Amino acid sequence: MILPRERDPRFITIRRGGTLTDSDHRLLVVWAATCAEHVLGLFEEAQPEDPRPRRAIEQVRGWVRGEVTMMDARAAGGHAMGAARDLRGAPRFAAYAAGQAGAAAHVAAHELGAAAYAIKAARAAAPPGDDSAGRRECRWQRDQLPDAIRDLVLDDQRLRNDICWSVFDV
Secondary structure, three states: OOOOOOOOHHHOEHHHOOOEOHHHHHHHHHHHHHHHHHHHHHHHHHOOOOOHHHHHHHHHHHHHOOOOOHHHHHHHHHHHHHHHOOOOHHHHHHHHHHHHHHHOOOOHHHHHHHHHHHHHHHHHHOOOOOOOHHHHHHHHHHHHOOHHHHHHHHHHHHHHOHHHOOOOOO
8 A cells, every 4th residue: 555545635736626736746747757667677577578567657758748648647557557466576566666657647646656666676676685775776766856846755755654665764
């Protein structure tokens, strides 16, 4: 579970009664796609013929540009999560990261799911005994954050760290 029981109004768009602007929603989605794309190779190495996670990232980036509907981006995210179903370890988590990125077009709070699953993928892909892979991935992700959403995402990580497998402990 990566979403809180009560939705944070900072991740609900203004038109739906929250405080999130469309521009910040797009920034959150781009960041989520960037996090997922960073570990996508872990899936593609295991499943080179399955385009679903890459397609989810492409579709959600298209949504940001206004070329893809929210429903199509969200559906592509669901298909990416379907690609994860029969897998284990890093490939599974990488596909879930792509799926969460796709879902962020619909519910912005899925941005943290993309980041959390990407960290789990990096941890799972690390050699035995490398306990720092997740921390390195988390730091890399934070370095990608645009200034406009940095404080929002860092606070969200703090608030949801416990339900996101404590992956944001750096």
